[in-house]
Amino acid sequence: MTPMPESRPYHHGDLRAALLESAERTLREKGVGSLSLRELARETGVSHAAPGRHFKDKQALLDALALAGYDRMAEAMEAAHDPALPLQPRLTALARGYLTFATENAELLALMYARKHEPEAAEQMAAAVDRTVGAFERVIADAQRHGEIIEGDPEQLTLFTGAALHGLAAMTVGGMLDETAVLAMTDDLIRVLLHGLTPR
Amino acid sequence: MTPMPESRPYHHGDLRAALLESAERTLREKGVGSLSLRELARETGVSHAAPGRHFKDKQALLDALALAGYDRMAEAMEAAHDPALPLQPRLTALARGYLTFATENAELLALMYARKHEPEAAEQMAAAVDRTVGAFERVIADAQRHGEIIEGDPEQLTLFTGAALHGLAAMTVGGMLDETAVLAMTDDLIRVLLHGLTPR
Protein backbone atom coordinates (compact mmCIF):
# COMPACT_ATOMS: atom_id res chain seq x y z
CA MET A 1 0.00 0.00 0.00
CA THR A 2 2.97 2.31 0.42
CA PRO A 3 3.30 4.54 -2.60
CA MET A 4 6.36 2.66 -3.82
CA PRO A 5 8.93 5.39 -4.52
CA GLU A 6 8.62 4.58 -8.20
CA SER A 7 11.46 6.99 -9.02
CA ARG A 8 9.42 8.50 -11.78
CA PRO A 9 11.63 10.91 -13.73
CA TYR A 10 11.26 14.53 -12.80
CA HIS A 11 10.26 15.38 -16.33
CA HIS A 12 7.39 13.42 -17.72
CA GLY A 13 8.38 13.26 -21.36
CA ASP A 14 5.16 14.24 -23.04
CA LEU A 15 2.85 15.45 -20.35
CA ARG A 16 0.73 17.48 -22.70
CA ALA A 17 -0.27 14.48 -24.77
CA ALA A 18 -0.77 12.35 -21.67
CA LEU A 19 -3.09 14.95 -20.18
CA LEU A 20 -5.14 15.22 -23.34
CA GLU A 21 -5.49 11.47 -23.55
CA SER A 22 -6.51 11.12 -19.95
CA ALA A 23 -8.88 14.04 -20.29
CA GLU A 24 -10.59 12.50 -23.28
CA ARG A 25 -11.14 9.25 -21.41
CA THR A 26 -12.61 11.04 -18.42
CA LEU A 27 -14.76 13.16 -20.70
CA ARG A 28 -16.14 10.03 -22.35
CA GLU A 29 -16.66 8.12 -19.13
CA LYS A 30 -17.83 10.72 -16.65
CA GLY A 31 -18.73 13.82 -18.60
CA VAL A 32 -17.25 17.28 -18.72
CA GLY A 33 -18.71 18.13 -15.33
CA SER A 34 -16.39 15.78 -13.51
CA LEU A 35 -13.28 16.77 -15.37
CA SER A 36 -10.86 18.41 -12.98
CA LEU A 37 -7.31 19.48 -13.66
CA ARG A 38 -6.20 18.25 -10.26
CA GLU A 39 -7.76 14.85 -10.73
CA LEU A 40 -6.17 14.69 -14.15
CA ALA A 41 -2.79 15.49 -12.66
CA ARG A 42 -3.27 12.77 -10.06
CA GLU A 43 -4.13 10.15 -12.69
CA THR A 44 -1.12 11.15 -14.72
CA GLY A 45 1.12 11.08 -11.67
CA VAL A 46 2.21 14.69 -11.65
CA SER A 47 1.68 17.54 -9.24
CA HIS A 48 -1.53 19.53 -9.20
CA ALA A 49 0.01 22.54 -10.90
CA ALA A 50 1.90 20.73 -13.63
CA PRO A 51 -0.95 20.95 -16.16
CA GLY A 52 -0.66 24.72 -15.90
CA ARG A 53 2.67 24.49 -17.75
CA HIS A 54 0.91 23.16 -20.84
CA PHE A 55 -2.51 24.77 -20.62
CA LYS A 56 -2.78 28.27 -19.27
CA ASP A 57 -6.36 27.61 -18.33
CA LYS A 58 -8.82 24.82 -17.89
CA GLN A 59 -10.56 26.32 -20.88
CA ALA A 60 -7.35 26.04 -22.88
CA LEU A 61 -7.33 22.30 -22.27
CA LEU A 62 -10.96 22.03 -23.29
CA ASP A 63 -10.18 24.00 -26.43
CA ALA A 64 -7.34 21.64 -27.30
CA LEU A 65 -9.68 18.71 -26.77
CA ALA A 66 -12.28 20.27 -29.03
CA LEU A 67 -9.73 20.98 -31.71
CA ALA A 68 -8.56 17.38 -31.72
CA GLY A 69 -12.22 16.42 -31.93
CA TYR A 70 -12.68 18.47 -35.07
CA ASP A 71 -9.75 16.68 -36.66
CA ARG A 72 -11.20 13.28 -35.88
CA MET A 73 -14.60 14.35 -37.09
CA ALA A 74 -13.21 15.62 -40.38
CA GLU A 75 -11.43 12.30 -40.83
CA ALA A 76 -14.62 10.38 -40.14
CA MET A 77 -16.52 12.48 -42.64
CA GLU A 78 -13.89 12.12 -45.31
CA ALA A 79 -13.88 8.37 -44.78
CA ALA A 80 -17.66 8.28 -45.18
CA HIS A 81 -17.52 10.36 -48.34
CA ASP A 82 -17.79 8.35 -51.54
CA PRO A 83 -18.00 10.69 -54.58
CA ALA A 84 -18.76 7.74 -56.86
CA LEU A 85 -22.26 7.22 -55.44
CA PRO A 86 -25.37 8.90 -56.80
CA LEU A 87 -26.82 11.77 -54.84
CA GLN A 88 -29.17 10.07 -52.39
CA PRO A 89 -26.91 7.25 -51.18
CA ARG A 90 -23.99 9.65 -51.17
CA LEU A 91 -25.80 12.02 -48.81
CA THR A 92 -27.04 9.12 -46.72
CA ALA A 93 -23.52 7.82 -46.24
CA LEU A 94 -22.30 11.24 -45.15
CA ALA A 95 -25.22 11.55 -42.79
CA ARG A 96 -24.46 8.18 -41.25
CA GLY A 97 -20.88 9.27 -40.81
CA TYR A 98 -21.87 12.39 -38.96
CA LEU A 99 -24.49 10.73 -36.79
CA THR A 100 -22.18 7.89 -35.88
CA PHE A 101 -19.43 10.25 -34.86
CA ALA A 102 -21.87 12.42 -32.98
CA THR A 103 -23.40 9.63 -30.93
CA GLU A 104 -20.06 8.01 -30.22
CA ASN A 105 -18.54 11.30 -29.08
CA ALA A 106 -21.46 13.06 -27.51
CA GLU A 107 -19.62 14.88 -24.73
CA LEU A 108 -16.82 15.84 -27.04
CA LEU A 109 -19.26 17.23 -29.59
CA ALA A 110 -20.83 19.43 -26.94
CA LEU A 111 -17.37 20.81 -26.19
CA MET A 112 -16.73 21.42 -29.87
CA TYR A 113 -19.89 23.46 -30.25
CA ALA A 114 -19.47 25.29 -26.96
CA ARG A 115 -18.73 28.88 -28.00
CA LYS A 116 -16.65 29.50 -24.91
CA HIS A 117 -13.41 29.10 -26.72
CA GLU A 118 -10.67 31.63 -26.40
CA PRO A 119 -10.19 33.84 -29.45
CA GLU A 120 -7.14 32.15 -31.00
CA ALA A 121 -8.65 28.70 -30.70
CA ALA A 122 -11.86 30.01 -32.21
CA GLU A 123 -10.11 30.75 -35.50
CA GLN A 124 -8.72 27.27 -35.83
CA MET A 125 -12.18 25.93 -35.03
CA ALA A 126 -13.78 27.92 -37.81
CA ALA A 127 -11.34 26.35 -40.25
CA ALA A 128 -12.05 22.91 -38.84
CA VAL A 129 -15.79 23.41 -39.17
CA ASP A 130 -15.32 24.25 -42.81
CA ARG A 131 -13.55 20.97 -43.40
CA THR A 132 -16.63 19.10 -42.22
CA VAL A 133 -19.30 21.33 -43.65
CA GLY A 134 -17.30 21.43 -46.84
CA ALA A 135 -17.93 17.74 -47.43
CA PHE A 136 -21.66 18.39 -47.48
CA GLU A 137 -21.41 21.57 -49.42
CA ARG A 138 -19.44 19.92 -52.20
CA VAL A 139 -22.10 17.26 -52.60
CA ILE A 140 -24.87 19.83 -52.73
CA ALA A 141 -23.09 22.16 -55.15
CA ASP A 142 -22.12 19.21 -57.33
CA ALA A 143 -25.67 17.92 -57.55
CA GLN A 144 -26.91 21.43 -58.17
CA ARG A 145 -24.70 21.67 -61.24
CA HIS A 146 -26.26 18.45 -62.53
CA GLY A 147 -29.74 19.83 -61.97
CA GLU A 148 -30.40 17.27 -59.26
CA ILE A 149 -30.99 19.92 -56.63
CA ILE A 150 -33.06 23.08 -56.73
CA GLU A 151 -31.43 26.42 -57.30
CA GLY A 152 -30.52 28.67 -54.43
CA ASP A 153 -27.53 29.55 -52.30
CA PRO A 154 -25.74 26.21 -51.82
CA GLU A 155 -24.41 27.42 -48.50
CA GLN A 156 -27.94 27.85 -47.23
CA LEU A 157 -29.09 24.50 -48.54
CA THR A 158 -26.10 22.90 -46.88
CA LEU A 159 -26.97 24.69 -43.69
CA PHE A 160 -30.48 23.20 -43.73
CA THR A 161 -29.14 19.71 -44.28
CA GLY A 162 -26.58 20.15 -41.55
CA ALA A 163 -29.17 21.57 -39.21
CA ALA A 164 -31.44 18.56 -39.61
CA LEU A 165 -28.55 16.21 -38.92
CA HIS A 166 -27.24 18.19 -36.02
CA GLY A 167 -30.70 18.45 -34.52
CA LEU A 168 -31.11 14.70 -34.72
CA ALA A 169 -27.71 14.23 -33.13
CA ALA A 170 -28.59 16.66 -30.35
CA MET A 171 -31.79 14.79 -29.64
CA THR A 172 -29.91 11.53 -29.44
CA VAL A 173 -27.32 12.97 -27.11
CA GLY A 174 -30.15 14.48 -25.09
CA GLY A 175 -31.68 11.08 -24.61
CA MET A 176 -34.86 11.51 -26.64
CA LEU A 177 -33.66 8.97 -29.18
CA ASP A 178 -31.42 6.01 -28.91
CA GLU A 179 -28.37 5.45 -30.97
CA THR A 180 -29.68 2.58 -33.07
CA ALA A 181 -33.00 4.31 -33.71
CA VAL A 182 -31.30 7.37 -35.12
CA LEU A 183 -29.17 5.35 -37.50
CA ALA A 184 -32.22 3.37 -38.56
CA MET A 185 -34.06 6.50 -39.58
CA THR A 186 -31.22 8.13 -41.46
CA ASP A 187 -32.49 6.80 -44.78
CA ASP A 188 -35.92 8.25 -44.14
CA LEU A 189 -34.49 11.60 -43.11
CA ILE A 190 -32.48 12.00 -46.28
CA ARG A 191 -35.45 10.92 -48.36
CA VAL A 192 -37.65 13.55 -46.73
CA LEU A 193 -34.97 16.19 -47.14
CA LEU A 194 -34.64 15.42 -50.83
CA HIS A 195 -38.28 14.88 -51.71
CA GLY A 196 -40.13 16.93 -49.12
CA LEU A 197 -42.96 16.31 -46.72
CA THR A 198 -45.68 16.99 -49.26
CA PRO A 199 -46.80 14.38 -51.80
CA ARG A 200 -45.45 14.77 -55.31
CA MET B 1 -20.75 52.45 2.56
CA THR B 2 -21.60 50.81 5.85
CA PRO B 3 -23.93 47.91 5.26
CA MET B 4 -26.85 49.86 6.69
CA PRO B 5 -28.37 47.48 9.23
CA GLU B 6 -31.39 47.28 7.00
CA SER B 7 -33.24 45.18 9.58
CA ARG B 8 -34.24 42.77 6.88
CA PRO B 9 -36.79 40.33 8.29
CA TYR B 10 -35.38 37.01 9.38
CA HIS B 11 -37.69 35.17 7.04
CA HIS B 12 -37.49 36.31 3.47
CA GLY B 13 -41.07 35.76 2.45
CA ASP B 14 -40.60 33.92 -0.79
CA LEU B 15 -36.96 33.08 -1.04
CA ARG B 16 -37.52 30.26 -3.47
CA ALA B 17 -39.08 32.49 -6.08
CA ALA B 18 -36.50 35.22 -5.48
CA LEU B 19 -33.68 32.75 -6.02
CA LEU B 20 -35.17 31.46 -9.24
CA GLU B 21 -35.63 34.95 -10.56
CA SER B 22 -32.12 36.01 -9.68
CA ALA B 23 -30.74 32.79 -11.11
CA GLU B 24 -32.51 33.30 -14.40
CA ARG B 25 -31.06 36.78 -14.72
CA THR B 26 -27.56 35.57 -13.99
CA LEU B 27 -28.04 32.69 -16.41
CA ARG B 28 -29.04 35.10 -19.14
CA GLU B 29 -26.31 37.63 -18.42
CA LYS B 30 -23.30 35.54 -17.50
CA GLY B 31 -24.05 31.97 -18.48
CA VAL B 32 -24.53 28.84 -16.45
CA GLY B 33 -20.81 28.60 -15.77
CA SER B 34 -20.83 31.60 -13.49
CA LEU B 35 -23.94 30.65 -11.59
CA SER B 36 -23.06 29.99 -7.96
CA LEU B 37 -25.42 29.31 -5.11
CA ARG B 38 -23.34 31.46 -2.79
CA GLU B 39 -23.29 34.38 -5.17
CA LEU B 40 -27.01 33.96 -5.62
CA ALA B 41 -27.50 34.03 -1.87
CA ARG B 42 -25.41 37.20 -1.63
CA GLU B 43 -27.45 38.96 -4.31
CA THR B 44 -30.64 37.97 -2.59
CA GLY B 45 -29.34 39.08 0.78
CA VAL B 46 -29.45 35.76 2.61
CA SER B 47 -26.82 33.51 4.09
CA HIS B 48 -24.80 31.16 1.93
CA ALA B 49 -26.68 28.10 3.10
CA ALA B 50 -30.18 29.46 2.85
CA PRO B 51 -30.74 28.25 -0.71
CA GLY B 52 -30.22 24.73 0.57
CA ARG B 53 -33.57 24.98 2.34
CA HIS B 54 -35.38 25.28 -0.97
CA PHE B 55 -33.14 23.30 -3.32
CA LYS B 56 -31.45 20.19 -2.01
CA ASP B 57 -28.80 20.55 -4.67
CA LYS B 58 -27.45 22.98 -7.19
CA GLN B 59 -28.81 20.59 -9.79
CA ALA B 60 -32.24 20.85 -8.18
CA LEU B 61 -32.22 24.58 -8.78
CA LEU B 62 -31.14 24.10 -12.37
CA ASP B 63 -33.93 21.56 -12.80
CA ALA B 64 -36.48 24.02 -11.47
CA LEU B 65 -35.14 26.65 -13.86
CA ALA B 66 -35.42 24.24 -16.78
CA LEU B 67 -38.95 23.28 -15.82
CA ALA B 68 -40.04 26.90 -15.73
CA GLY B 69 -38.36 27.28 -19.10
CA TYR B 70 -40.47 24.48 -20.57
CA ASP B 71 -43.59 26.22 -19.36
CA ARG B 72 -42.61 29.48 -20.99
CA MET B 73 -41.64 27.69 -24.17
CA ALA B 74 -44.96 25.90 -24.35
CA GLU B 75 -46.74 29.22 -23.90
CA ALA B 76 -44.69 30.80 -26.66
CA MET B 77 -45.49 27.91 -28.99
CA GLU B 78 -49.17 28.00 -28.21
CA ALA B 79 -49.20 31.73 -28.83
CA ALA B 80 -47.54 31.21 -32.21
CA HIS B 81 -49.97 28.47 -33.18
CA ASP B 82 -52.77 29.60 -35.47
CA PRO B 83 -54.87 26.61 -36.59
CA ALA B 84 -56.75 28.80 -39.06
CA LEU B 85 -53.76 29.17 -41.38
CA PRO B 86 -53.00 26.83 -44.26
CA LEU B 87 -50.19 24.33 -43.81
CA GLN B 88 -47.14 26.23 -44.94
CA PRO B 89 -47.69 29.53 -43.13
CA ARG B 90 -48.93 27.61 -40.14
CA LEU B 91 -45.69 25.66 -39.89
CA THR B 92 -43.67 28.78 -40.59
CA ALA B 93 -45.32 30.61 -37.72
CA LEU B 94 -44.61 27.74 -35.35
CA ALA B 95 -41.04 27.61 -36.53
CA ARG B 96 -40.61 31.32 -35.94
CA GLY B 97 -42.03 30.84 -32.48
CA TYR B 98 -39.54 28.16 -31.63
CA LEU B 99 -36.54 29.91 -33.14
CA THR B 100 -37.38 33.17 -31.43
CA PHE B 101 -37.70 31.51 -28.06
CA ALA B 102 -34.54 29.53 -28.64
CA THR B 103 -32.37 32.50 -29.56
CA GLU B 104 -33.77 34.67 -26.81
CA ASN B 105 -33.23 31.98 -24.19
CA ALA B 106 -30.12 30.25 -25.39
CA GLU B 107 -28.57 29.39 -22.04
CA LEU B 108 -31.88 28.33 -20.63
CA LEU B 109 -32.52 26.06 -23.59
CA ALA B 110 -29.19 24.32 -23.04
CA LEU B 111 -30.25 23.68 -19.46
CA MET B 112 -33.58 22.31 -20.61
CA TYR B 113 -31.94 19.81 -22.95
CA ALA B 114 -29.20 18.89 -20.51
CA ARG B 115 -30.05 15.32 -19.55
CA LYS B 116 -28.52 15.73 -16.11
CA HIS B 117 -31.82 16.14 -14.40
CA GLU B 118 -32.66 14.17 -11.32
CA PRO B 119 -35.20 11.40 -11.92
CA GLU B 120 -38.34 13.08 -10.56
CA ALA B 121 -37.71 16.26 -12.52
CA ALA B 122 -37.08 14.19 -15.62
CA GLU B 123 -40.67 12.92 -15.62
CA GLN B 124 -42.13 16.40 -15.51
CA MET B 125 -39.78 17.38 -18.31
CA ALA B 126 -40.98 14.59 -20.54
CA ALA B 127 -44.52 15.87 -20.12
CA ALA B 128 -43.41 19.41 -20.84
CA VAL B 129 -41.59 18.33 -24.00
CA ASP B 130 -44.77 16.73 -25.23
CA ARG B 131 -46.64 19.99 -24.85
CA THR B 132 -44.22 21.63 -27.27
CA VAL B 133 -43.68 18.78 -29.67
CA GLY B 134 -47.41 18.21 -29.58
CA ALA B 135 -48.03 21.53 -31.30
CA PHE B 136 -45.98 20.40 -34.27
CA GLU B 137 -47.30 16.89 -34.26
CA ARG B 138 -50.91 18.10 -34.40
CA VAL B 139 -50.16 20.21 -37.45
CA ILE B 140 -48.45 17.33 -39.21
CA ALA B 141 -51.11 14.76 -38.37
CA ASP B 142 -53.82 17.22 -39.35
CA ALA B 143 -52.29 17.91 -42.73
CA GLN B 144 -51.69 14.21 -43.24
CA ARG B 145 -55.40 13.55 -42.86
CA HIS B 146 -56.09 16.13 -45.56
CA GLY B 147 -53.57 14.48 -47.85
CA GLU B 148 -51.28 17.50 -47.68
CA ILE B 149 -48.41 15.51 -46.22
CA ILE B 150 -46.96 12.16 -47.26
CA GLU B 151 -47.89 9.02 -45.39
CA GLY B 152 -45.67 7.69 -42.66
CA ASP B 153 -45.36 7.73 -38.89
CA PRO B 154 -46.38 11.30 -37.96
CA GLU B 155 -44.15 11.09 -34.92
CA GLN B 156 -41.15 10.51 -37.13
CA LEU B 157 -42.07 13.28 -39.54
CA THR B 158 -42.48 15.61 -36.58
CA LEU B 159 -39.10 14.54 -35.31
CA PHE B 160 -37.47 15.47 -38.60
CA THR B 161 -39.10 18.88 -38.59
CA GLY B 162 -38.15 19.45 -35.00
CA ALA B 163 -34.60 18.30 -35.66
CA ALA B 164 -34.14 20.80 -38.45
CA LEU B 165 -35.42 23.59 -36.26
CA HIS B 166 -33.44 22.57 -33.26
CA GLY B 167 -30.31 22.21 -35.34
CA LEU B 168 -30.75 25.71 -36.69
CA ALA B 169 -31.30 26.99 -33.17
CA ALA B 170 -28.20 25.21 -31.93
CA MET B 171 -26.12 26.73 -34.70
CA THR B 172 -27.40 30.17 -33.82
CA VAL B 173 -26.65 29.69 -30.16
CA GLY B 174 -23.26 28.34 -31.14
CA GLY B 175 -22.48 31.53 -32.99
CA MET B 176 -22.42 30.21 -36.56
CA LEU B 177 -25.54 32.21 -37.42
CA ASP B 178 -26.88 35.41 -36.11
CA GLU B 179 -30.31 35.88 -34.72
CA THR B 180 -31.74 37.96 -37.54
CA ALA B 181 -30.28 35.71 -40.22
CA VAL B 182 -31.94 32.63 -38.79
CA LEU B 183 -35.33 34.31 -38.67
CA ALA B 184 -34.86 35.56 -42.22
CA MET B 185 -34.30 32.05 -43.53
CA THR B 186 -37.17 30.42 -41.69
CA ASP B 187 -39.43 30.74 -44.71
CA ASP B 188 -36.88 29.03 -46.91
CA LEU B 189 -36.33 26.26 -44.40
CA ILE B 190 -40.01 25.38 -44.21
CA ARG B 191 -40.29 25.54 -47.97
CA VAL B 192 -37.41 23.10 -48.37
CA LEU B 193 -38.84 20.82 -45.71
CA LEU B 194 -42.19 20.73 -47.44
CA HIS B 195 -41.06 20.55 -51.05
CA GLY B 196 -37.65 18.95 -50.82
CA LEU B 197 -34.20 19.73 -52.13
CA THR B 198 -34.79 18.14 -55.51
CA PRO B 199 -36.65 19.88 -58.33
CA ARG B 200 -40.28 18.88 -58.82
Add this chain to the structure above:
DNA sequence: CCAACAAAAGTGGCAGCGTCAACATCGGGA
Protein backbone atom coordinates in the same frame (compact mmCIF):
# COMPACT_ATOMS: atom_id res chain seq x y z
C1' DC C 1 -53.11 32.62 25.80
C1' DC C 2 -49.11 30.40 25.44
C1' DA C 3 -46.09 26.46 24.95
C1' DA C 4 -44.34 23.52 21.66
C1' DC C 5 -43.09 22.48 17.29
C1' DA C 6 -41.66 22.74 12.55
C1' DA C 7 -40.26 25.61 8.89
C1' DA C 8 -36.94 28.94 7.51
C1' DA C 9 -32.76 31.25 8.06
C1' DG C 10 -27.90 31.81 10.03
C1' DT C 11 -23.03 30.14 11.38
C1' DG C 12 -19.13 27.59 10.94
C1' DG C 13 -16.53 24.16 8.91
C1' DC C 14 -14.91 20.72 5.42
C1' DA C 15 -12.91 19.20 1.20
C1' DG C 16 -12.28 20.06 -3.59
C1' DC C 17 -11.36 23.14 -7.19
C1' DG C 18 -8.58 26.59 -10.38
C1' DT C 19 -4.97 29.68 -10.29
C1' DC C 20 -0.82 31.99 -8.98
C1' DA C 21 3.91 32.84 -7.16
C1' DA C 22 8.13 30.98 -5.59
C1' DC C 23 11.28 27.34 -5.76
C1' DA C 24 13.58 22.85 -7.74
C1' DT C 25 15.35 20.07 -11.37
C1' DC C 26 16.80 18.92 -15.66
C1' DG C 27 18.62 18.96 -20.47
C1' DG C 28 20.65 21.26 -24.29
C1' DG C 29 23.07 25.02 -26.57
C1' DA C 30 26.56 29.15 -26.13
Add this chain to the structure above:
DNA sequence: TCCCGATGTTGACGCTGCCACTTTTGTTGG
Protein backbone atom coordinates in the same frame (compact mmCIF):
# COMPACT_ATOMS: atom_id res chain seq x y z
C1' DT D 1 31.37 23.90 -18.85
C1' DC D 2 27.94 26.65 -17.30
C1' DC D 3 23.88 28.60 -17.38
C1' DC D 4 19.32 29.36 -18.77
C1' DG D 5 14.86 28.19 -20.18
C1' DA D 6 11.49 24.67 -20.11
C1' DT D 7 9.23 21.64 -17.14
C1' DG D 8 7.65 20.06 -12.47
C1' DT D 9 6.79 20.84 -7.37
C1' DT D 10 5.12 23.12 -3.24
C1' DG D 11 2.33 26.01 -0.83
C1' DA D 12 -1.11 29.31 -0.56
C1' DC D 13 -5.48 32.00 -1.61
C1' DG D 14 -10.20 32.50 -2.45
C1' DC D 15 -13.90 30.44 -4.36
C1' DT D 16 -17.31 26.76 -4.51
C1' DG D 17 -21.03 23.04 -2.94
C1' DC D 18 -22.50 20.81 0.91
C1' DC D 19 -23.18 19.38 5.69
C1' DA D 20 -24.15 19.61 10.84
C1' DC D 21 -25.61 22.54 14.27
C1' DT D 22 -27.87 26.60 16.15
C1' DT D 23 -31.23 30.48 16.09
C1' DT D 24 -35.29 32.79 14.91
C1' DT D 25 -40.04 32.95 13.81
C1' DG D 26 -44.85 32.02 12.89
C1' DT D 27 -48.45 28.77 13.67
C1' DT D 28 -51.25 25.77 16.03
C1' DG D 29 -53.34 22.65 19.62
C1' DG D 30 -54.39 22.48 24.48
